[in-house]
Amino acid sequence: MGTTIIAISNQKGGVGKSTTAYNLGACLALKHDKKVLLVDFDPQANLSEYLKYEQDGSPTMTQLIMSLYTGNPLNAETVQKAIHHNETAGVDYIPSDINLANAETLMVTMISKEYILRKVLSEDVISGYDFVLIDCLPSLGTLLINALTAADRVLIPVQTQKFSMDGLQSLEALTQLVRVNTNPKLNLVGVLPTMVDRTKVSRTAMDTLNEKYSAMLFTTSISKSVEAAKSSENGTPLCLTGHRIGKEYDELALEVLSRC
Ligand SMILES: Nc1ncnc2c1ncn2[C@@H]1O[C@H](COP(=O)(O)OP(=O)(O)O)[C@@H](O)[C@H]1O
Numbered sequence: 001m002g003t004t005i006i007a008i009s010n011q012k013g014g015v016g017k018s019t020t021a022y023n024l025g026a027c028l029a030l031k032h033d034k035k036v037l038l039v040d041f042d043p044q045a046n047l048s049e050y051l052k053y054e055q056d057g058s059p060t061m062t063q064l065i066m067s068l069y070t071g072n073p074l075n076a077e078t079v080q081k082a083i084h085h086n087e088t089a090g091v092d093y094i095p096s097d098i099n100l101a102n103a104e105t106l107m108v109t110m111i112s113k114e115y116i117l118r119k120v121l122s123e124d125v126i127s128g129y130d131f132v133l134i135d136c137l138p139s140l141g142t143l144l145i146n147a148l149t150a151a152d153r154v155l156i157p158v159q160t161q162k163f164s165m166d167g168l169q170s171l172e173a174l175t176q177l178v179r180v181n182t183n184p185k186l187n188l189v190g191v192l193p194t195m196v197d198r199t200k201v202s203r204t205a206m207d208t209l210n211e212k213y214s215a216m217l218f219t220t221s222i223s224k225s226v227e228a229a230k231s232s233e234n235g236t237p238l239c240l241t242g243h244r245i246g247k248e249y250d251e252l253a254l255e256v257l258s259r260c
């Protein structure tokens, strides 16, 4: 098996992208012995927080991009300096920081601006990993286009609430544009219902998702649970907690493995 790069994206914030990146990554690593690299590609850097990243002078994603901006070739050793390890989740990761937002502004003017992340995640850097999970930011700009250009598959978490489908169309349109222009192999791995509860709103949203995505909807859905917030605070992957939501992320990992 080669490396599968999955972009976790939805242009809405707060739908469970970072929680899914962390917990799916941890589950693949801890329960399935996969080598996992998490890539924080959101200037809000929530995933880096979940991973308890502390600035130590080594480069973040921002500096890797800036290095390409200034015309310096980016070799694998430099990228390796930005790769950290999180023991609890059993994963490697590249952190982000708030300055990634400024980097995005500069990226717009770069040559081949869609391929910058792909250059960062070169074959030399990622060949040792089974999965690379890119935690995307909630917008449809240059950073997202880079993530979709670097990825093999897209995983879309959708919060099962009112208006949850809003904006998915623009994400799909962008995915199609990327497929045509920069990355023909890009494919959906699945749509993941998140924060599912017993309310009517949630049930209605599930029905709509079923209708719209049928086979592309994961069989697994993620319940609304306070354990999610607790886990992101204390850094314990949900698959180690024995809570229902942990089992759901286990099942998601199995589905992702069978789909990739
Ligand atoms: N299944 C869930 N149930 C309840 N709260 C959740 C769930 N998943 C995530 N959260 C919480 O919702 C907030 C947003 O989640 P996050 O994964 O950061 O979303 P995104 O990355 O899409 O912005 C966080 O506070 C997180 O702890």
Ligand SMILES: [Mg+2]
Pocket (backbone or CB within 6 Å): 017, 018, 019, 042, 046, 047, 135, 136
């Ligand atoms: Mg996030």
